Amino acid sequence: MSGRFGGMLMNVPFLDLKMQTAACADEIRAAMDQVVSDCNFVLGRQVDDFERAFASYCECEHSIGVATGLDALKLIFRAMDIGPGDEVITTSHTFIATALAISAVGATPVLVEVDSDTYTLDPVAFEAAVTKRTKAVVPVHLYGQTADMKPILDFARKHGLKVIEDACQAHGARYNGRRAGSLGDAAAFSFYPGKNLGAFGDGGAVTTNDAALAERIRTLRNYGSAEKYYHDELGENSRLDTLQAAVLGVKLKHLDEGNAARRVAAAQYTERLAGVGDIKPPAVREGSEHVFHLYVIQTARRAELQKYLSAQGVDCLIHYPVPVHLQKAYVSNGWGHGDFPKTEQLADRILSLPIFPGIKEEQIEYVCGVIRSFYVKG
Numbered sequence: 334m335s336g337r338f339g340g341m342l343m344n345v346p347f348l349d350l351k352m353q354t355a356a357c358a359d360e361i362r363a364a365m366d367q368v369v370s371d372c373n374f375v376l377g378r379q380v381d382d383f384e385r386a387f388a389s390y391c392e393c394e395h396s397i398g399v400a401t402g403l404d405a406l407k408l409i410f411r412a413m414d415i416g417p418g419d420e421v422i423t424t425s426h427t428f429i430a431t432a433l434a435i436s437a438v439g440a441t442p443v444l445v446e447v448d449s450d451t452y453t454l455d456p457v458a459f460e461a462a463v464t465k466r467t468k469a470v471v472p473v474h475l476y477g478q479t480a481d482m483k484p485i486l487d488f489a490r491k492h493g494l495k496v497i498e499d500a501c502q503a504h505g506a507r508y509n510g511r512r513a514g515s516l517g518d519a520a521a522f523s524f525y526p527g528k529n530l531g532a533f534g535d536g537g538a539v540t541t542n543d544a545a546l547a548e549r550i551r552t553l554r555n556y557g558s559a560e561k562y563y564h565d566e567l568g569e570n571s572r573l574d575t576l577q578a579a580v581l582g583v584k585l586k587h588l589d590e591g592n593a594a595r596r597v598a599a600a601q602y603t604e605r606l607a608g609v610g611d612i613k614p615p616a617v618r619e620g621s622e623h624v625f626h627l628y629v630i631q632t633a634r635r636a637e638l639q640k641y642l643s644a645q646g647v648d649c650l651i652h653y654p655v656p657v658h659l660q661k662a663y664v665s666n667g668w669g670h671g672d673f674p675k676t677e678q679l680a681d682r683i684l685s686l687p688i689f690p691g692i693k694e695e696q697i698e699y700v701c702g703v704i705r706s707f708y709v710k711g
């Protein structure tokens with residue numbers, strides 16, 4: 334053995350879905366077999382079962398399975414009658430789906446900055462962005478940590494604004510003891526395979542404590558129909574597949590265990606990266622239970638470090654390299670460089686390190702060893 338960290342090259346994937354799936358493959362196969370026997374492929378009983386289980390998991394009253402996380406957001410807006418002429422506030426530092434959902438219903442996305450330590454919506458920036466047209470705010474629980482909901486909710490309640498959680502990266506996270514998905518008027522979840530709770534394809538859900546809103550979304554996702562062939566409004570086809578619900582029902586039982594493993598891995602990273610070069614590990618807000626969908630550090634030498642890690646077998650990604658306001662899809666909105674300096678600085682500095690349930694301490698030690706050697710080398 335020679336070299337800075339034993340001289341052995343170790344491959345550390347960004348995410349290991351195979352291992353995660355193998356851990357409960359037999360249980361999942363049995364659940365899928367049941368769907369094959371039942372042949373109730375659309376809105377079968379597994380969808381009801383999963384909706385009940387997911388609502389209970391999120392500690393809220395209702396859950397409605399839909400086709401994607403994007404649709405979950407869109408259907409919430411539609412059910413709240415948010416559309417053309419309305420403004421919806423969210424962050425520029427998010428996955429583009431948050432903004433696309435606002436645009437898709439004809440409303441106007443109004444972007445604001447995030448807090449650079451927690452990567453979540455800055456409550457002060459939110460208050461400053463409210464106008465007479467503002468109807469709602471969408472705090473994004475980015476990377477697995479809930480936004481600072483108390484000041485957001487307090488201000489929104491005072492001004493009659495709806496609060497919609499984008500919980501697509503935060504299944505199981507808590508804010509002052511309460512689960513993501515139960516904090517605002519409604520919440521959107523994604524079950525894209527790589528999310529903390531992932532299906533075998535696309536899937537999504539809405540959670541809410543508002544029975545009337547839940548009923549309207551249930552109708553909207555199913556062609557605007559509560560009774561077959563009677564259509565009360567111009568609905569869509571956005572149902573969670575029975576097969577995906579069956580898979581998710583099994584995986585939900587393992588979610589807390591997976592989130593706990595992610596938290597352990599994150600703590601191992603944070604301990605080992607303290608004081609290393611200019612690395613800034615992710616901050617966990619007091620009262621927040623982070624589920625580390627992603628473990629995102631900041632460094633001024635991001636490009637060099639990512640290249641160095643890659644050469645040593647460590648896969649890292651950037652979430653996200655281009656903020657919403659600088660995406661080509663939004664050029665016509667007139668945003669430009671310099672509009673959101675904190676967000677733009679983050680986009681240049683963030684790096685997501687490998688994290689997933691089952692990542693080994695040796696792998697984390699190896700990644701941190703490579704990072705230490707990068708800074709020693711200068």
Ligand SMILES: *Cc1c(COP(=O)(O)O)cnc(C)c1O
Pocket residue numbers: 401402403404427428430431473499501502522523524525535536537
């Ligand atoms: C994944 C994600 C979405 C969209 O979910 P899909 O299921 O891919 O449509 C929305 N917002 C955030 C923050 C996400 O990470």
